[in-house]
Structures are given as C-alpha cells and as structure tokens.
Amino acid sequence: MSGLGNLAARDAEASRGSAVLSVRGLGKRYGTHHALRGVNLDLLPGEVHILFGENGAGKSTLISMIAGANQPSDGHIEIDGGRVDLDTVARARALGVRAVFQEFSLIPHLSVADNIALGEEAVTGLGFLAKSRMRARAASLIGDLGFDLDADALVESLSRGKQQMVEICKAVGQAPRVLILDEPTASLSEHDTQALFALVRRLKAQGTAIVYITHRMHEIPAIGDRVTVLRDGQMVATVGADTPEDELIRLMTGRTVSDIYPEPVTTPGPVRLSLRRLASADGCVVDASLDVRAGEIVGLAGLVGCGKSELGQAVFGMGKLASGEISLDGRTVRFKHPAEAIDSGLWYSPPDRKRDGLALMRPAFDNMALSSLVFGRQRSRLRRPRSETALVSELSGRVEFPFGRSRESVANFSGGNQQKVLLAKGLAQDIDVYIFDEPTVGVDIGARQAIYKYFGELSASGAAILLISSDLPELLGLSHRLLVMREGRTVAEFVRADFDQQAILEQFFE
Amino acid sequence: MNTMTNSVPAAPSAKPAARAWLRTHRSAAVLLFLFIGSLVIFSALAPGFLTLENFTNVGRQSVYLLIVSLAQLLVLICGGLDLSVGMIVALSSVVGATVMAATLAAMPDSPVLAMLAGSSVALLAGGATGLVNGWGTAVMRIPAFMMTLGMSSVVFGITLFISGGVPIYGLPPEFGSTFGFGQLAGVPIPVIVAALMVALVYGLLEWTRFGRHLYATGGNLRAAELSGVRTTRVMVTAFVLSGVLSALCGLLLTARLDTGESNIGSSLPLESIAACVIAGVALSGGVGRTLAVVVGTLLIVFVQNGMNLMQIGAYAQTMVIGAILIFAMALTRR
Numbered sequence: 001m002s003g004l005g006n007l008a009a010r011d012a013e014a015s016r017g018s019a020v021l022s023v024r025g026l027g028k029r030y031g032t033h034h035a036l037r038g039v040n041l042d043l044l045p046g047e048v049h050i051l052f053g054e055n056g057a058g059k060s061t062l063i064s065m066i067a068g069a070n071q072p073s074d075g076h077i078e079i080d081g082g083r084v085d086l087d088t089v090a091r092a093r094a095l096g097v098r099a100v101f102q103e104f105s106l107i108p109h110l111s112v113a114d115n116i117a118l119g120e121e122a123v124t125g126l127g128f129l130a131k132s133r134m135r136a137r138a139a140s141l142i143g144d145l146g147f148d149l150d151a152d153a154l155v156e157s158l159s160r161g162k163q164q165m166v167e168i169c170k171a172v173g174q175a176p177r178v179l180i181l182d183e184p185t186a187s188l189s190e191h192d193t194q195a196l197f198a199l200v201r202r203l204k205a206q207g208t209a210i211v212y213i214t215h216r217m218h219e220i221p222a223i224g225d226r227v228t229v230l231r232d233g234q235m236v237a238t239v240g241a242d243t244p245e246d247e248l249i250r251l252m253t254g255r256t257v258s259d260i261y262p263e264p265v266t267t268p269g270p271v272r273l274s275l276r277r278l279a280s281a282d283g284c285v286v287d288a289s290l291d292v293r294a295g296e297i298v299g300l301a302g303l304v305g306c307g308k309s310e311l312g313q314a315v316f317g318m319g320k321l322a323s324g325e326i327s328l329d330g331r332t333v334r335f336k337h338p339a340e341a342i343d344s345g346l347w348y349s350p351p352d353r354k355r356d357g358l359a360l361m362r363p364a365f366d367n368m369a370l371s372s373l374v375f376g377r378q379r380s381r382l383r384r385p386r387s388e389t390a391l392v393s394e395l396s397g398r399v400e401f402p403f404g405r406s407r408e409s410v411a412n413f414s415g416g417n418q419q420k421v422l423l424a425k426g427l428a429q430d431i432d433v434y435i436f437d438e439p440t441v442g443v444d445i446g447a448r449q450a451i452y453k454y455f456g457e458l459s460a461s462g463a464a465i466l467l468i469s470s471d472l473p474e475l476l477g478l479s480h481r482l483l484v485m486r487e488g489r490t491v492a493e494f495v496r497a498d499f500d501q502q503a504i505l506e507q508f509f510e
Numbered sequence: 511m512n513t514m515t516n517s518v519p520a521a522p523s524a525k526p527a528a529r530a531w532l533r534t535h536r537s538a539a540v541l542l543f544l545f546i547g548s549l550v551i552f553s554a555l556a557p558g559f560l561t562l563e564n565f566t567n568v569g570r571q572s573v574y575l576l577i578v579s580l581a582q583l584l585v586l587i588c589g590g591l592d593l594s595v596g597m598i599v600a601l602s603s604v605v606g607a608t609v610m611a612a613t614l615a616a617m618p619d620s621p622v623l624a625m626l627a628g629s630s631v632a633l634l635a636g637g638a639t640g641l642v643n644g645w646g647t648a649v650m651r652i653p654a655f656m657m658t659l660g661m662s663s664v665v666f667g668i669t670l671f672i673s674g675g676v677p678i679y680g681l682p683p684e685f686g687s688t689f690g691f692g693q694l695a696g697v698p699i700p701v702i703v704a705a706l707m708v709a710l711v712y713g714l715l716e717w718t719r720f721g722r723h724l725y726a727t728g729g730n731l732r733a734a735e736l737s738g739v740r741t742t743r744v745m746v747t748a749f750v751l752s753g754v755l756s757a758l759c760g761l762l763l764t765a766r767l768d769t770g771e772s773n774i775g776s777s778l779p780l781e782s783i784a785a786c787v788i789a790g791v792a793l794s795g796g797v798g799r800t801l802a803v804v805v806g807t808l809l810i811v812f813v814q815n816g817m818n819l820m821q822i823g824a825y826a827q828t829m830v831i832g833a834i835l836i837f838a839m840a841l842t843r844r
Contacts, residue, residue, distance in 0.1 A: 318736070339738040350736055357736070359729025361796050370726050371737040383717050425737060 020045050020209045021066065021097070021178050025075035028061050035061045036233045037074070043178060043209035048200060048223055050241065051213045053230035053252055054444040055414035059213050062230070063180045066211070067099035068092030096177030100167050100184060102442065108156035113138035115155055116169050141173055146195040160187040160352065161304040168196065172203065179203060180211040185219065186442050189304035189470060190508055197223055215444050217245050218473055253446055260449045261477035262456025264496070268480060269294030271330075272464035273346070273433045275315065278324035279488075284310035286488030288324075292433065292464040297455060299479030300468045303508050307488040308468045309351060312435040316348035317341045328433060342371060347426040351438035351468075353415075357422040360411040364401070364421045367410055368392050372428035395424040398457070400450040416447025423451060434458060437468045452478060472501060484508060537790025540841045541802060544788065544834075545809045552816030559819050572811035573704040574759050575781055579807045580711045580800070581755035582782040587715070588748045589728035589795030590647055590654040594662040595756045595782055598636050599775035601665050602760025604673045606632030607770020611680035621682035628685075633757045639665055640753025644746030662779075669772045678770030689765035700762050707755065712800040724748060728795025777828075784835040785810050810834070 019042040027037040036058040043049055051059045064070035066077065068086035076083050079095055086092045092099075106115050116138040122130040139151040147165045155163060164187055171179060181200075185193045200210060200223055212224065220227060224241035229251040236251050273292040279285055284307045292298045302308045313319050315326055317335030326333050328344055335341040338348070350356035358367050369388050396403035399420040410418055419439065426434060436455075440448050455478060459465055469475050475482055476499050484492045484507040492507040494500070532539050553560040578595050585592040610628030614621060639661060646657035692699040715721040726734040727741045735741050756778075764770055789806030791798030810831065817827050 316736075337738075337740065338736055339740055342738040348736065350732075356730075356732040358733055359726055359796055361792065362725060362729045366722065366725065367733075370722065370734070370739070381719050383719065383722065 018045065019043055019078075020080065022078040022081075023062075023066065023075070024078060026062065026065060026072050026077070027074035028058075028065065028070070029073040034233050036065075039075070039230075039235045041228060041235075041238075043211065045177075045207040045209055046204045047225040048204060048210045048212050048241075050220055050224040050227045051211060051230060052220070052227050052248060054446045055416045057230040057252075057444075058233040059230055060182070061233075063099060063182060063211060063213070064101075066092070066178070067097060067101075067180055069099070069101075093174075097180070098171040098174065098176035098178070099180035100164075100171045100182060102182050102186070104163055104167050105170075106155045106163055106166060108154070110155060111151065112142075112149060112153050112155060112158075112166050112169075113151040115166055116141065116151075116173060118170070120174075138169070141169055145169060145172070145199050147192060148195075159304055161189055161192060164188055165192060168199075172199065175206075176208060178209045178211070182213045183215065183442055184212075185214065185216065187304070187470070190472070190505060191303055215440075215442070215448070216471065216473070217248065217445075220245075220248065249445060260445065261452055264297065264456075264478070264480055265295040265459050268296035269462060272328065273315075273466065274325075274327045275311075276325040276327075278311065278314065278326065279322040280307075280310060280314045281320035281322045282310070284319075284488055285314055288485065288488070288490045290466075290483055290490055290493075292466050294432075294462045294464055295459050296480045297459050297465045297467055297478050299475035299482040300466060300485060301470075301472060301475055301482060301504065301508070302485035304470065306485045306508075308485045309437050311485070312348055312437050312466065312468050313350075315341075316346065316435065318348075342429060342431070345430060345432040346435070347429075347431040347433070348435040349422060349426055349437060349439060351441060353418050353422045353441075358410045358418060361409055363407045364410050364413065364417075365392050365406040367421050368395050368406070368424045369428060371425060391428060395427050398427060399424045399454050414447075415442040416444055416450075419443050419447065419451065423454065431463065433464045433466070435466045435468065438470060439467070440469070440471060440474060448474075472504065476501065476504075538802065540838060541789055541805055541809070544838065545805055545812075548809060548813055548816065552812065552819070556816045556819035559816055564815065564819070568808070568811050568815050569701055570698050571815065572807055573698075573700040574763055575778065575785065575811060576704050576804065576807045577707055577755055577759040577762070578778045579782040579785040579803050580707055581752035581759075582779075582786050583791060583798055583800065583803050584711065584715075584724065584748045584755075585654070585752045586783075586786055586791050586793065587728050587795060587798050588724045588745050589731065590745060590748065591658065591783070591793070592643065592749065592752045592756075593655065593658040593779045594639060594643060594665060595752065596775035596778035597662045597665040597669065598639050598753055598756035599760040599763065599778060600772050601639065601669045602632040602636050602757035603764040603767075603774060604669045604678060604770045604772050605635045606757075606761050607678040607681055607764055608672060610682060610685065611678060611770075614680060614682050621684045624682050625685050628681075629761055632761055633754055636753040636755075636757025636760070637750050638753070640750040640756075641746065643753065644749030647749065648742045648745035666772075673770065673772040675772060681764070681768060681770075686765050686768040689762060690768065691766075700766070703758070703762060707758070708800065708804055715800055720744070720747070725796055728792075728797075730796070780835070781810060781831065784831060784838075787835060788838040 021043045023039055023041040026039045028035045039062060051062065053059050061070065065072050066086070068089045068091055071087060077086055078084065084095060086097070107118065113135045117134040122133045124130045135151055142149045142151060147169070149162060149165050155166060158166070164184060168184065184196060188196060203210060214220070220241050226238055227241055227243065227248065228238045229236040229248065231252060231254060270293060271291045272294050275288055275290050278288045286307070288311050290298065300308045310319060314321055317338050317340055321334065328346060333344055354360060369392055372391060392406055393403050396406060401417060401420040401424060410421055423439065440451060443451065455465060467475065467478060480496055482494045482499065482504065483490050484504060486508065494504060558564055578599065581595055582592055606628040609631045610624045613624035613627045617623065643658050643661055646652045647654045689699055694702055715724065723734065723739045723744045726737065726739055727744045731741055760775070763774055785806040786798065786803055787793065788809060789798070789802035791803065813830065813834065814827060817830065
C-alpha cells in the first residue's frame with residue numbers, strides 16, 4: 001500500500017515509459033464551452049487511478065473519450081506509448097479498453113447469461129447458439145468474481161445493484177488492459193462492494209490499469225493508488241490515495257470544508273412515527289418495528305434486498321401490508337394510496353430519481369410544485385402563478401437549487417441538482433415525517449453537503465426523519481439511532497454513542 | 511418569448527441566440543416552417559387559395575378535426591393514445607340522430623327538447639365509451655393502443671347495429687340551421703363552439719390542478735403516483751373528456767350533414783394524431799401545448815384544402831397526410 005502510494009512521487013518521465021494508456025493535453029469543447037481542457041494522465045499497469053471531482057467537473061467527459069464513446073477536440077491518447085485514435089467504442093475495446101458506465105447497456109428481456117455473452121455468442125458447428133456453453137461460461141465467471149447473481153434471471157427482474165454486477169461481468173469477461181468503473185458501488189450492497197474490491201485487487205495483480213470514479217471518500221484509501229482531482233474541466237492535481245480527506249475536498253471544491261454533517265438535534269421530542277411488527281403482503285418485509293421522534297434522524301441500514309426500501313414504500317401506501325400497525329403522532333393509520341399518506345403529513349422520497357422520482361422532460365419548476373396543488377399551503381383547483389413562483393423560489397433556496405434555471409427540463413441538470421429537485425418536492429406541503437430512500441446516490445460532495453444541511457434544518461424544525469441508505473458513513477454521520485434490517489426484519493439497533501462500523505456490518509449478515 | 515430571454519444567456523451576437531432558441535424550441539420551429547411553407551406553396555400553386563372566402567372556408571372545415579385533436583391531445587399528454595375517437599364520432603352521430611328523430615316524432619311541437627335529449631344522450635354515449643377506455647387502460651393496464659383499437663371495433667359494431675348501416679333522417683330542421691349552418695355576428699356557430707373548446711382545453715391544461723396532474727402522469731407515472739397524484743383517476747378522466755369531445759364533434763357533423771351517419775370519422779384517429787405530433791406533442795406523454803395543436807390542425811386542413819383547389823384526388827391526399835406525419839416525426843426527432 002505505502003509502496004504504491006509513493007508512485008505519485010515518482011518522476012513523471014519514469015512512469016510515462018511504462019504507462020499502459022496516456023492522455024496528452026486532452027480537451028473537449030461544446031461550442032464555446034470547454035467541458036475539459038489540457039488534461040494529462042498516465043495509467044500505469046496494476047494501478048487503481050481514482051478520478052475525483054464534483055458533478056460536472058469533467059470526469060464523465062474524460063472517461064467517455066478514453067472509452068471511445070466521445071472524440072476529443074484537442075490533444076490525443078497514447079496506448080503503450082503509441083498514438084491511437086479511439087473513434088468508436090468497438091475500437092477502444094479491440095485495444096483492451098473497457099468501461100462500465102452509470103447508464104447500463106443491458107437488454108432487459110434477456111437473461112444474465114445472454115447479456116454477458118452478448119456480442120460474443122458461442123455457436124455450435126451448425127451455427128446455432130450454444131446456449132448451455134454460454135450459460136456455463138457466465139456462471140463460472142460470476143462464481144469467479146464472487147458475485148451473488150443468478151445466471152438465468154432476466155435482467156429486467158434485477159435491482160439496479162444486481163444489474164451493475166452484470167455490467168461489470170460483461171466488462172471483465174474479456175480480461176481488459178484498461179478498465180473504467182464509473183461509480184460502481186453507488187448501488188451495490190456492502191457484500192457486493194467487498195466482492196468488487198476483491199475483484200479490483202485481483203485485476204490489479206494481473207496488471208490491469210483501473211480508472212475508478214467515486215463520490216465515497218472512504219473508498220479512496222481502501223482501493224486507490226493515485227487520485228487525479230478535476231475541477232471545472234481542468235486537472236487540479238494528481239496525488240497519492242493516502243492524502244487526507246479534507247485535503248482532497250479542498251482540492252476538489254477549491255475551498256476548505258469543515259464537517260459535512262450537521263450537528264444533530266440534542267433532545268428529540270415525542271414519537272411521531274411508530275411501526276409495530278409490520279409485514280408486507282409480498283413478503284419483502286417480514287417483521288419490522290421502529291420509532292422515529294420529532295427532531296430525530298433514524299438510519300435504516302442493511303444489504304440491498306433486505307426489505308428496507310420496501311418497508312418505506314409499504315408505510316407510504318405503495319405496497320400492500322399483511323399485518324402490523326403504523327401510527328403517526330399516536331393515531332393508528334393505514335394508507336391505501338400515497339395521496340392519503342401525504343395528506344396525513346408523511347412523505348417518502350424514492351431512491352431512483354429518474355425512474356420513480358421526476359418527470360424528466362418537464363421543467364424543474366413543475367416537478368417541485370407538483371404536489372403543492374393537492375396538499376399544503378397552495379391547495380387549489382386552479383393554479384396561482386404568483387404564489388407558485390414564490391413557493392418554488394423559496395424551496396430552491398432551501399435546497400440550494402439555482403432558481404434562475406427552474407424553467408429548464410429536469411433532464412438538463414446534473415445528478416446533484418436533480419436530487420435537490422426531488423427533495424424539494426417534499427417541502428411544498430405540511431409534512432411532519434420524512435422517509436428518504438437513498439437520498440445521495442450519485443451525488444457529489446458539494447451537493448451532498450447541501451442535502452445534509454437540509455436534513456439538519458428539517459430535524460431542527462421538529463420533523464422526524466427515517467433515513468434509508470446503503471452508504472454507511474452517511475448513516476453514521478447523520479443518525480441519532482441506527483437500525484439494521486436483514487431478510488425483512490429489523491434485527492439490531494444502535495444509538496449514536498455506540499456506533500461501531502464493524503459491529504453494525506456484522507449485523508448485515510447471519 | 512419570455513422563455514427565450516430566460517433560457518438564453520447574454521450572447522455576443524444574434525446567431526448563437528437563434529441557434530439556442532432553435533435547439534430548445536425545435537418542434538415549434540418545425541411547425542412554423544411547415545405551416546408557412548405550405549401557405550406559400552399553395553398560394554403560388556392553388557388558384558383561389560389566398561382569398562378571404564377560402565380562409566373562412568378552411569376555418570369552418572377545420573372545426574371537426576380541431577375538436578377531435580383536442581381530445582387526442584388530452585389523452586396523449588397523460589401518456590395514452592385514443593384510436594377510438596373516429597368511431598365515437600360515428601356513434602354520437604347515430605345515437606344523437608336516433609334519439610332526436612324519435613323525440614321529435616313523439617312530440618313534433620318541441621324541437622328544442624328533441625335537440626337537448628339527442629345531444630345529451632350522444633355526449634353521454636361518448637363519455638361512457640371514454641370511461642371504458644380509461645378503465646381498461648388505467649385500471650386493467652391494457653396498453654392504450656390495444657384498448658382503444660378494440661373499443662373502436664366494439665363501438666363501430668354498436669353504431670351499425672343501431673343504424674342498420676343507413677343514414678338516419680327526421681332531425682329537427684333547427685338543428686342543422688343552427689349548429690350546422692348558423693351564424694352569430696357573422697361567425698359560423700361551429701367555429702364559435704370550437705373556439706370555446708380551445709379556450710376550455712387551454713385553461714384546463716395551463717391553469718388547473720388537473721392539467722398539472724395530466725402532464726405529471728404522462729411525464730412519469732411512478733413519480734406522479736409517489737407525489738400523491740391519483741394517476742388512475744387522472745387517466746380515466748382524460749379518456750372520458752376525449753370521449754365527450756369526440757361526441758361533440760359527432761353532433762356538429764350531424765348538424766352539418768342533417769343526418770345521422772355511421773360511416774363518418776374513420777380518418778380522424780390518424781389525422782388527429784398527425785395534428786398533435788406535428789404540433790410537438792410527445793407520443794410518450796408529458797409534452798404538448800394547446801395552441802400548437804390548433805396550428806397543427808389548421809396546417810393539415812390547409813394542405814387538404816390546397817390539394818382540393820389544385821384538383822388533386824382523394825387517394826393522393828391520403829398519401830400526403832401520412833407522408834407529412836412521417837416527415838414531421840423525422841424533423842422533430844434527432
């Protein structure tokens with residue numbers, strides 16, 4: 001580890017000679033706008049090179065050019081010291097460069113095995129598909145990687161985390177020389193994250209150069225060797241992965257950032273949301289009990305598929321409940337439709353903003369104001385443009401969203417800003433209890449800080465927050481108490497004073 | 511133009527600003543280009559096209575397609591599609607005429623009552639068809655394409671059953687003279703009715719909660735549901751409104767023809783979808799503006815009218831309408 005960390009200090013000329021892939025003065029212009037300019041990068045064999053920067057800093061532009069999905073306006077790319085023209089993804093692949101992007105390239109109606117074999121199908125002597133051979137190859141690849149994945153499952157039936165694993169299988173099946181991973185752990189469970197890290201270490205040992213993008217700071221020293229920090233389309237520095245967190249954040253944002261988590265409210269009030277022995281009709285939630293007090297943030301952790309997200313949806317009236325009791329401020333309730341839940345002061349914010357959260361083609365303005373016409377202060381059959389504008393402007397301020405751009409389609413915004421629109425929706429009406437499901441997936445540090453600050457303000461104003469997340473450091477930083485779910489049951493509870501990452505993780509498995 | 515000043519940052523010259531406007535308002539630009547283009551071409555080629563008389567004529571002719579296009583717009587915005595609009599027009603015509611003729615035969619002295627009874631039953635029939643369409647699509651989750659295609663056949667069968675396939679006579683003469691050929695302050699009454707419907711749909715979409723929910727439902731069904739929108743209700747209501755508007759069109763056509771006809775309306779599904787798509791309404795839902803649909807409808811009627819004046823046959827005209835639809839799709843998509 002320390003030896004690899006020293007690579008940063010090595011003379012650039014010395015490393016250049018052995019680099020698998022080098023980026024020389026790379027730039028990309030869109031009209032007069034520079035998305036990226038003057039980037040120099042050497043990828044050494046067997047190193048994990050982390051790209052670090054806020055959303056919009058140019059990371060995606062850079063990797064898309066290395067992967068052949070996008071052409072540079074300036075500069076060039078060298079492989080083994082020779083200049084190459086990566087004009088298509090196929091060309092980049094032929095040279096051993098593979099990428100796993102955040103947008104998946106999977107065929108939903110095909111099985112996992114068929115997707116892994118796509119484009120490299122095995123055929124029998126007669127030209128028919130050798131299905132059993134393809135299946136066996138996929139199964140052994142999955143086994144090799146240590147992923148928890150069924151080769152026969154249809155991709156459309158898988159969660160985002162599982163689909164991510166299929167995408168990784170596709171990429172590493174061909175033993176690439178350069179592997180690009182764009183936020184691979186954003187939707188992976190802790191177990192699969194460990195499996196991915198083990199895989200990355202093995203590829204490293206085989207000499208693969210890995211480009212790794214992440215917003216999770218604790219992954220940097222865990223997996224990285226060197227870090228290249230980008231800001232506003234320019235390279236700020238390349239440093240060792242052992243660089244302290246606050247120094248990395250300073251490089252990324254250009255300013256010193258104190259603690260990104262707000263100070264928790266000291267004395268929570270009476271219980272606002274109480275769940276007793278809840279079970280859902282679909283069997284995802286078996287036995288869940290918890291309390292959330294006014295001013296309190298309660299974290300809900302667990303593996304992907306443990307039922308934590310389903311629990312939130314069942315409480316909100318999205319899924320059928322089989323048994324159990326829900327009470328809000330002491331009143332027993334059971335919601336058949338989200339509208340009833342919102343009317344009673346309960347809000348749920350879904351994990352997948354593109355699929356479940358936002359109408360992407362509609363303006364940010366309309367998205368934010370949507371439920372305000374039915375519930376809360378604006379309740380009216382007719383739209384009232386002036387008070388609506390005032391409302392959206394106020395909401396934008398509270399989540400630090402650029403109000404001046406609120407008439408643009410949501411699709412035009414970065415992940416962080418889309419997430420702010422999603423979170424602002426919950427503020428338009430009178431809500432006492434918030435359930436946030438994975439509120440910071442794919443969101444950079446700057447936007448995260450704004451979102452955490454907003455959680456802090458909500459709880460300070462007496463709201464109760466149930467925070468469902470797969471990002472353990474985030475839960476540890478924000479929660480008063482933390483519950484772990486396993487196979488549909490709430491199995492353990494920790495209070496802030498006793499937070500111990502190892503003890504909590506152990507509760508994930510049994 | 512408000513949006514233009516908002517979305518375009520201070521540009522050094524007019525050129526990038528124009529390009530930026532084109533990028534964000536591509537469908538509006540295509541619509542204007544096609545509209546002005548067709549006006550110029552027909553003014554040059556078709557004798558008698560560029561006259562006040564002809565334009566009044568086009569206004570009168572476009573009423574029927576316009577009302578059905580508004581119906582189609584409501585359903586398209588919430589993510590559906592209504593292929594049964596044409597057959598609802600026929601149903602409304604036959605049902606309305608049958609009831610009017612029967613009431614008038616029973617009470618020859620009260621033509622107003624006959625018109626009221628016939629119109630109410632026709633509008634109810636349209637609304638009921640829309641209700642079934644909405645139920646199938648929103649509750650049973652049958653794709654709107656199949657549901658409304660199937661209903662189209664069901665409704666056509668009912669229409670033939672009632673009418674026996676022959677025109678229905680015996681309408682109150684006041685019906686035709688008022689709603690077919692009548693004028694108010696020099697403006698044909700059907701045009702006034704259509705203008706009222708445009709105002710109504712515009713107000714509904716732009717200024718009401720229901721309108722906002724319609725856009726949200728089509729924009730992202732799950733997100734709307736999670737925001738507390740009763741999406742099932744919204745979709746059913748959209749289909750009912752579509753049925754009622756189509757039935758209204760059927761009544762106006764009946765007044766114009768002075769008979770109840772079962773063989774009208776078959777071209778309306780395609781033409782109404784074409785009018786919406788040319789106007790930039792997204793087939794995937796969530797996008798579409800009322801006034802653009804008015805222009806899209808006028809464009810189609812102008813093209814038909816121009817070709818009539820140039821004495822191009824009906825077969826060729828059908829081809830041209832289809833081609834325009836495909837051309838508009840190719841231009842607005844990228």
